[in-house]
Amino acid sequence: MTLSKIWVYAEATDGNVSNTTLELLTKARELASTVEAVFGGDGASVAATLGEYGATTVHATGDLGGVLQGVPVAAAIAAAVAGGAAPDAILFGTSYDGRDVAGRLSVALDRTVITNNVDLEEDGGALVCTEPVFGGATLVRTKFTGGGPNIVLVRPKSFAAEPAGGAPATVEALAVPDTGAAGAARVTNRFVEERSGPSLDDAAIVVSGGRGLGESDKFQMVEDLAKLLGAAPGASRAIVDAGWVPYSYQVGQTGKVVKPTVYIAAGISGATQHMVGMKGSKNIIAVNKDAEAPIFGVADLGIIGDVHKVLPKLIEALKARG
Amino acid sequence: MPISAKNDPMNIVVCAKQIPDPAEPGALDPQTKTLKRDGKLILDESDMYGVEMALQLAEAAGGGEVTLVSMAPDNKVDGLRSGLAMGAAKAVLVSDPALAGTDALGTAKVLAAAIGKVEGAQLVLTATESSDGYTGTVPEQVAAILGMPSITFAKSIEVRDGTVYVKRQTDAGYDEVECPLPCVVSVTAGVVEPRYPSFKGIMAAKSKPLDQLTLADAGIDAGSVGWAGGGQEIVGIEEAPAREAGEIFEDDGSGVDKIVAYLENLKIV
Numbered sequence: 001m002t003l004s005k006i007w008v009y010a011e012a013t014d015g016n017v018s019n020t021t022l023e024l025l026t027k028a029r030e031l032a033s034t035v036e037a038v039f040g041g042d043g044a045s046v047a048a049t050l051g052e053y054g055a056t057t058v059h060a061t062g063d064l065g066g067v068l069q070g071v072p073v074a075a076a077i078a079a080a081v082a083g084g085a086a087p088d089a090i091l092f093g094t095s096y097d098g099r100d101v102a103g104r105l106s107v108a109l110d111r112t113v114i115t116n117n118v119d120l121e122e123d124g125g126a127l128v129c130t131e132p133v134f135g136g137a138t139l140v141r142t143k144f145t146g147g148g149p150n151i152v153l154v155r156p157k158s159f160a161a162e163p164a165g166g167a168p169a170t171v172e173a174l175a176v177p178d179t180g181a182a183g184a185a186r187v188t189n190r191f192v193e194e195r196s197g198p199s200l201d202d203a204a205i206v207v208s209g210g211r212g213l214g215e216s217d218k219f220q221m222v223e224d225l226a227k228l229l230g231a232a233p234g235a236s237r238a239i240v241d242a243g244w245v246p247y248s249y250q251v252g253q254t255g256k257v258v259k260p261t262v263y264i265a266a267g268i269s270g271a272t273q274h275m276v277g278m279k280g281s282k283n284i285i286a287v288n289k290d291a292e293a294p295i296f297g298v299a300d301l302g303i304i305g306d307v308h309k310v311l312p313k314l315i316e317a318l319k320a321r322g
Numbered sequence: 323m324p325i326s327a328k329n330d331p332m333n334i335v336v337c338a339k340q341i342p343d344p345a346e347p348g349a350l351d352p353q354t355k356t357l358k359r360d361g362k363l364i365l366d367e368s369d370m371y372g373v374e375m376a377l378q379l380a381e382a383a384g385g386g387e388v389t390l391v392s393m394a395p396d397n398k399v400d401g402l403r404s405g406l407a408m409g410a411a412k413a414v415l416v417s418d419p420a421l422a423g424t425d426a427l428g429t430a431k432v433l434a435a436a437i438g439k440v441e442g443a444q445l446v447l448t449a450t451e452s453s454d455g456y457t458g459t460v461p462e463q464v465a466a467i468l469g470m471p472s473i474t475f476a477k478s479i480e481v482r483d484g485t486v487y488v489k490r491q492t493d494a495g496y497d498e499v500e501c502p503l504p505c506v507v508s509v510t511a512g513v514v515e516p517r518y519p520s521f522k523g524i525m526a527a528k529s530k531p532l533d534q535l536t537l538a539d540a541g542i543d544a545g546s547v548g549w550a551g552g553g554q555e556i557v558g559i560e561e562a563p564a565r566e567a568g569e570i571f572e573d574d575g576s577g578v579d580k581i582v583a584y585l586e587n588l589k590i591v
């Protein structure tokens with residue numbers, strides 16, 4: 001049995017559809033016979049990619065003129081649902097805008113949102129969601145009991161994105177009702193933090209540093225090591241909050257989810273909130289001076305040692321190999 | 323840092339969640355399948371940033387009251403007292419046995435009703451997500467119920483002439499976002515440095531007004547919250563498959579060689 005129709009909330013930057021959107025489309029194909037996308041922007045800019053990953057139609061609002069997505073997109077979806085277009089479920093990635101739209105929509109439809117999911121399955125015509133709790137040690141499976149559409153938030157990198165070779169999605173206009181004062185929050189300027197090398201999202205290797213580095217300057221060791229390995233540098237929240245590195249470096253529950261081939265954790269204790277962001281890595285190497293650090297519980301290779309000794313030597317050894 | 327021209331005094335509400343101490347290992351109640359919350363509740367660290375931000379914004383505006391709003395079981399107030407000790411003027415708590423099992427949407431209904439009781443609230447601050455439930459949907463849900471605009475993931479906030487200016491975190495950096503008040507804003511951790519309550523603050527907190535409401539006082543129908551309001555059912559709880567144990571070595575100087583050999587084996591170097 002499958003669900004009959006799923007909508008996926010699509011996100012894109014300058015026409016580049018986000019990986020999470022493609023992951024959700026791929027999973028939706030498995031769960032439902034019809035997969036469609038909803039997009040808060042110009043549908044023509046994303047129709048080809050969305051179609052390639054299985055969306056037959058993209059319901060698009062057209063340019064929102066800088067208004068934050070939450071209010072207009074949720075109002076437009078709610079109006080479409082009231083008009084009889086309701087899918088069985090609407091999937092959102094756990095992103096800034098995804099959470100906003102899902103939250104607004106839940107009020108408009110008076111429906112619960114099941115959040116932080118890492119897996120979805122269909123059981124007797126109902127959607128069952130899997131959510132990790134306690135840093136991923138326990139998995140909770142939750143089923144929707146109320147009527148549809150089910151509103152679901154899924155964590156990035158929960159599924160592999162695979163193209164289906166579909167034709168470009170048909171663009172259909174999704175009308176945005178008047179939202180009054182609620183729709184007044186508007187973006188006036190966008191700032192992009194400069195960063196060289198591969199992005200945390202795509203890197204095959206990630207080297208992350210934590211409070212064990214001791215001081216801000218020492219993060220340079222992580223940057224150097226990352227550069228030598230062609231890796232992306234990452235960080236624990238402790239040193240992001242301390243202002244050593246920008247938030248865009250943060251790995252974990254409130255940061256990025258990464259699943260590289262190799263994850264190197266230097267001076268990171270392995271708090272549950274950090275681990276949910278990197279536990280899916282294929283190989284984990286940890287350097288920590290405390291033998292009891294929880295990070296060793298997930299490490300494939302653990303070195304109980306001082307980062308100030310191990311990292312410089314490692315950098316030297318890699319440099320010597322050229 | 324909120325920099326602000328002199329404004330009219332601004333009343334601010336901060337949603338302040340009281341949670342079990344995250345340092346204590348969490349557990350699910352096998353009977354009710356919810357988080358066990360029998361011990362003492364503390365102010366969620368994530369909300370300390372909202373309290374601090376509110377105090378700074380009120381000061382910059384030249385005055386105004388900061389009110390804490392919370393929903394918690396068993397009339398627990400310890401976390402709220404911490405926020406009052408930091409400098410908030412008063413608090414509203416909604417507590418009711420019928421709230422057991424309430425989902426994020428139900429929580430937002432309750433918080434919105436409590437916020438509605440605070441006079442002249444121009445700005446509502448929350449954290450981006452709580453430390454225990456972390457659905458991250460409550461801020462938008464509260465805003466939607468109140469019919470207010472909202473800006474999530476603020477890494478800085480300024481208020482000038484009735485408009486709030488926010489730097490909103492994005493994947494690539496940040497967006498500058500503006501919105502006329504009243505508005506709901508969720509703040510990220512680290513946005514300001516929360517102050518430690520002074521001894522005087524702690525003493526003063528004991529006598530600050532703390533309103534305790536039941537669901538009926540808040541004007542909410544018990545059927546729309548709690549287990550009944552949820553629309554979800556837990557069908558399974560299982561242990562996640564553990565990672566296979568790795569090899570751990572004490573660094574005797576050869577730690578580097580072990581790492582290099584490991585990377586060689588993966589054909590990375």
Ligand SMILES: Cc1cc2nc3c(=O)[nH]c(=O)nc-3n(C[C@H](O)[C@H](O)[C@H](O)COP(=O)(O)OP(=O)(O)OC[C@H]3O[C@@H](n4cnc5c(N)ncnc54)[C@H](O)[C@@H]3O)c2cc1C
Pocket residue numbers: 209210211212213214235236237238239250251252253254255256266267268269270271272273274277287288289290293305306307308344367368451452453454456
């Ligand atoms: C709601 C919420 C969300 C959160 N989200 C995130 C998140 O997304 N990402 C995240 O990372 N955290 C997150 N956290 C924070 C998390 O709980 C931890 O506080 C944080 O991960 C700790 O960072 P750390 O490991 O760098 O620091 P610490 O826990 O202080 O660990 C430092 C480690 O360095 C080791 N060390 C010290 N000196 C040396 C040395 N010379 N050589 C080698 N090792 C050394 C120590 O033994 C220790 O294990 C969140 C917390 C909450 C409440």
Ligand SMILES: Cc1cc2nc3c(=O)[nH]c(=O)nc-3n(C[C@H](O)[C@H](O)[C@H](O)COP(=O)(O)OP(=O)(O)OC[C@H]3O[C@@H](n4cnc5c(N)ncnc54)[C@H](O)[C@@H]3O)c2cc1C
Pocket residue numbers: 112113114115116131133134337338339340356357366368369391392393394424425426427429433447448449450451452453454455456457458459460461
């Ligand atoms: C492991 C676990 C998983 C859960 N999964 C879901 C789920 O999938 N869907 C669902 O609907 N519910 C879920 N819940 C229940 C949910 O956590 C509660 O309903 C909770 O009361 C509100 O959600 P939150 O803490 O996740 O809010 P968040 O949206 O993460 O909170 C954001 C901010 O809102 C404010 N806030 C939230 N709650 C309060 C409060 N009680 N008092 C004052 N301010 C508050 C705080 O500023 C907080 O930082 C889950 C609970 C647990 C323990």
